[in-house]
Amino acid sequence: MPRADSARGEKFPVDILRLENLHKHFGGIAALNGVSLAVDDGERRALIGPNGAGKTTLFNLISGELPPTTGRIIYRAQNITRLPSHRRAALGMARTFQRNNLFLGLSVWENVRLAAHPDKGAGVRAFAAPNGRARDLIEHSLARVGLHEQRDMPARNLSYGEQRQLELAIALATQPNMILLDEPAAGMSPAETQRLMGIVREMPRDITLLIIEHDMDLIFALADRITVLHYGEVIADGEPYAVKNDARVKEAYLGT
Numbered sequence: 001m002p003r004a005d006s007a008r009g010e011k012f013p014v015d016i017l018r019l020e021n022l023h024k025h026f027g028g029i030a031a032l033n034g035v036s037l038a039v040d041d042g043e044r045r046a047l048i049g050p051n052g053a054g055k056t057t058l059f060n061l062i063s064g065e066l067p068p069t070t071g072r073i074i075y076r077a078q079n080i081t082r083l084p085s086h087r088r089a090a091l092g093m094a095r096t097f098q099r100n101n102l103f104l105g106l107s108v109w110e111n112v113r114l115a116a117h118p119d120k121g122a123g124v125r126a127f128a129a130p131n132g133r134a135r136d137l138i139e140h141s142l143a144r145v146g147l148h149e150q151r152d153m154p155a156r157n158l159s160y161g162e163q164r165q166l167e168l169a170i171a172l173a174t175q176p177n178m179i180l181l182d183e184p185a186a187g188m189s190p191a192e193t194q195r196l197m198g199i200v201r202e203m204p205r206d207i208t209l210l211i212i213e214h215d216m217d218l219i220f221a222l223a224d225r226i227t228v229l230h231y232g233e234v235i236a237d238g239e240p241y242a243v244k245n246d247a248r249v250k251e252a253y254l255g256t
Contacts, residue, residue, distance in 0.1 A: 015074075016041040016178055016208050017062070022071035024057055024232075031057045033232040035071075039178075042205040046219045047212050049229035050253050055212045056098070058229070059180050062210070063095045064088045076177065092177035096167045098186055104156035108147055108166055111155050112138045116173035141172040145199050161192030168199065178208040185215045193218060220244065228253060 015038040024032040032054045039045045047055050060066040062073060064085035073081045080088055103111055116137045142148045145165040150158065155166060164184060171179050184200070185193045197218055200209065213219050219226065219240070226243040228236040230252045236243050243249055 014040055016043075016076055017210070018074040019058075019062070020072040020074065022058070022061060022073070023069045024054075024061060024066065025069045031232050032061070032068075035229070035232070035234055037227055037234060037237060039208060039210060040224075042208055044200075044209045044222050044224045045211070046223035046226045047210060047229065048214070048216075048219060048226060048253065052231075053229040054232040055229055056182065057232075059095070059182055059210075059212060063093065063180055089174060092175070093180070094171035094174045094176035094178070095180040096164075096171055096182055096184060098183045100160075100163045100167060102155045102163060102166060102170075104154070106155060107152050108142065108155055108158065108169075109138060109151040111166060112141055112169050112173045115170045116141065137173055137175070141169040144172060144203075145169045146195070159192075161188050161195065164188065164192075164196065165199065168196075172207075176207060178210065181209060181211040181213070183212050183214065185213060185218055197221060 017039040019035055019037050022032050022035040023030065035054070035058060047058065049055055057066070061068050064080070064083060064087070068081065071081070072079060075088065075093060076091060078091065080091065083091075103114070106114075113134070116134045139148065139151075142151055145168050147158075147162065147165055147169060150162065155163065158166060168179075168181075168184070181200075185196055188196065193215060200211075200222060203209065209222075211219070211223070223240055225238065226236075226240055227234055228243060228246075228249050230248075235248045235252060236246045238246075
């Protein structure tokens with residue numbers, strides 16, 4: 001059931017994202033088998049499970065990288081099941097990936113500019129000088145992730161952890177209602193993970209977060225609710241303490 005304390009307004013339903021009986025088959029292999037869940041508006045939802053559980057496949061369906069075989073995806077009260085990824089982005093959905101997806105030859109500021117520019121994605125117009133509002137958005141996005149001082153540095157010169165922070169700044173510059181974070185702490189040192197955790201924890205509640213992550217300390221520190229996938233099916237869904245102590249989760253993922 002939706003939680004009343006996670007709603008941030010009257011414009012959209014409490015569940016900003018709802019998945020209804022999603023299936024995804026690759027030939028004769030079922031990567032997802034009837035996944036249903038609802039994510040509250042403003043929630044921090046973690047999606048966990050062993051390798052091969054279907055987590056990234058589910059993200060690909062939500063973001064529009066892949067179509068489901070059957071089932072429906074409802075986002076902000078709209079059926080987006082067949083919408084392409086750029087249309088979902090226009091509705092307020094952003095995503096980061098397991099591997100950095102940056103323009104390494106451009107500066108930190110220029111990477112974010114491409115996301116913040118009102119004509120982003122429209123050929124050479126995306127490289128035109130941004131207006132004052134877009135400039136403010138770029139500066140604010142960089143400051144929020146702690147990269148304002150590195151704004152003129154080529155993206156390739158950032159540390160790995162800083163590149164992950166830049167991806168988050170790019171996502172923020174699209175002014176999303178929801179961000180899908182695909183293993184944001186993968187490959188990070190403990191210090192970089194702690195820095196990222198602080199950035200994510202301080203993000204405003206008008207941005208819903210859906211997070212795939214294997215770092216259980218990070219997940220149990222950040223998540224309001226955890227959904228566990230195993231062999232393409234949801235085997236548990238609830239608050240962190242309940243999931244941590246679920247016998248099926250211990251057997252399938254956390255270890256008995």
